Amino acid sequence: EGLALRDGTRLKYQINGFHALCMTAMLLGLCVSLGMPLGYLFDLILPLAVCAICVSYLLALYLYIGSFWAPAHALALGGNTGNPLYDFFIGRELNPRIGSFDLKFFCELRPGLIGWVVLNMAMMMKEVELRDSPSLAMLLVNGFQLLYVMDALWNEEAVLTTMDIVHDGFGFMLAFGDLAWVPFTYGLQAMFLVVHPRSLSPPTVIGIILLNGLGYYIFRKSNSQKNQFRRDPNHRSVAHLETIATATGKRLLVSGWWGFVRHPNYLGDILMALAWSLPCGFSHILPYFYVIYFSILLVHREARDERQCRAKYGIAWDNYCRRVPYRIIPYIY
Numbered sequence: 184e185g186l187a188l189r190d191g192t193r194l195k196y197q198i199n200g201f202h203a204l205c206m207t208a209m210l211l212g213l214c215v216s217l218g219m220p221l222g223y224l225f226d227l228i229l230p231l232a233v234c235a236i237c238v239s240y241l242l243a244l245y246l247y248i249g250s251f252w253a254p255a256h257a258l259a260l261g262g263n264t265g266n267p268l269y270d271f272f273i274g275r276e277l278n279p280r281i282g283s284f285d286l287k288f289f290c291e292l293r294p295g296l297i298g299w300v301v302l303n304m305a306m307m308m309k310e311v312e313l314r315d316s317p318s319l320a321m322l323l324v325n326g327f328q329l330l331y332v333m334d335a336l337w338n339e340e341a342v343l344t345t346m347d348i349v350h351d352g353f354g355f356m357l358a359f360g361d362l363a364w365v366p367f368t369y370g371l372q373a374m375f376l377v378v379h380p381r382s383l384s385p386p387t388v389i390g391i392i393l394l395n396g397l398g399y400y401i402f403r404k405s406n407s408q409k410n411q412f413r414r415d416p417n418h419r420s421v422a423h424l425e426t427i428a429t430a431t432g433k434r435l436l437v438s439g440w441w442g443f444v445r446h447p448n449y450l451g452d453i454l455m456a457l458a459w460s461l462p463c464g465f466s467h468i469l470p471y472f473y474v475i476y477f478s479i480l481l482v483h484r485e486a487r488d489e490r491q492c493r494a495k496y497g498i499a500w501d502n503y504c505r506r507v508p509y510r511i512i513p514y515i516y
């Protein structure tokens with residue numbers, strides 16, 4: 184149904200990210216079967232990353248200049264301070280579009296996530312070139328991260344309710360994050376394994392698969408529960424859950440996943456991030472870059488969301504915090 188703007192208009196979005204991923208996979212398969220050396224992308228990784236950074240600067244410049252032609256109701260609440268550097272970084276316009284093509288929604292899911300999968304496949308092909316077959320560690324990293332990207336694109340509609348789409352402007356931070364940061368840093372584990380091959384014992388493999396499975400289960404179940412509750416609070420899968428009323432008319436879940444900790448989805452995400460690093464062993468910190476960066480990002484994001492929810496729900500949010508005292512990790516944080 185699209186996303187409601189502050190002035191009451193509704194924006195329509197093409198929900199076909201999963202199709203885009205399948206088309207990309209088919210094209211990649213065709214290229215490889217025609218003998219194209221996909222593994223060559225490994226050697227080109229630095230120039231490619233530099234190009235992606237340049238494109239994100241150009242896009243951010245286009246967005247900043249274009250935002251001065253946007254009507255007042257299309258501007259984000261943050262990102263309009265009058266300080267050009269700050270506004271360029273955070274983004275002035277909420278949902279910049281070219282015709283009906285929504286730039287932020289497209290960039291958030293397509294180039295970064297699909298580019299990440301393509302680079303991971305290229306790292307696997309490079310390993311095949313160097314050592315004749317992909318290692319188990321490489322297969323695990325590729326499989327786990329492919330599952331994560333497939334899940335994001337399959338549930339593409341849910342991204343429309345994230346704070347990046349609903350609250351934040353589209354500026355350099357998101358343009359750089361989507362086009363350069365995600366594809367070139369989220370796949371560091373696969374790049375690392377090309378240079379530092381590693382063999383894994385069967386119990387280690389089983390342990391890592393179980394950890395990723397547990398993380399994915401918590402991540403998916405908690406996100407789906409909240410999305411279902413927000414879509415239809417009377418749906419039979421969520422109607423039995425305990426809730427508290429807020430002055431806005433919306434209710435907050437206080438049992439089920441959202442009664443366990445205040446951000447169960449972050450907990451699942453962090454467990455998965457750890458499972459993506461473990462196949463690389465403990466010889467180097469580089470494969471752990473993502474889980475460290477991501478934990479910092481989520482702690483900061485949690486604090487930002489908490490501020491917004493307290494402003495939105497007031498006393499009801501304080502009651503929720505009393506009922507569910509832990510933010511991400513039960514009894515720890």
Ligand SMILES: NC(=O)C1=CN([C@@H]2O[C@H](COP(=O)(O)OP(=O)(O)OC[C@H]3O[C@@H](n4cnc5c(N)ncnc54)[C@H](OP(=O)(O)O)[C@@H]3O)[C@@H](O)[C@H]2O)C=CC1
Nearest residue numbers: 345346406409413434435436437441448449452484488492
């Ligand atoms: N891989 C990556 O780089 C990143 C991944 N993520 C992932 O994206 C997913 C989405 O995260 P994010 O957008 O940060 O936010 P969330 O999906 O956690 O949504 C937060 C919102 O949920 C609603 N909410 C909070 N508590 C309750 C409750 N008890 N009952 C009902 N509604 C509640 C509030 O909105 P309202 O009440 O208005 O509905 C709140 O603002 C997560 O799984 C996260 O891990 C996020 C960032 C980066």
Ligand SMILES: CC(C)=CCC[C@@H](C)[C@H]1CC=C2C3=C(CC[C@@]21C)[C@@]1(C)CC[C@H](O)C(C)(C)[C@@H]1CC3
Nearest residue numbers: 291292334335342345347356357359360361364365
């Ligand atoms: C260092 C820097 C410039 C960071 C910018 C932050 C962005 C990289 C992230 C902000 C929110 C994101 C989300 C995803 C990817 C990373 C960014 C863009 C996401 C698309 C990953 C897949 C998930 O399933 C998701 C769809 C829930 C998620 C949404 C938020």
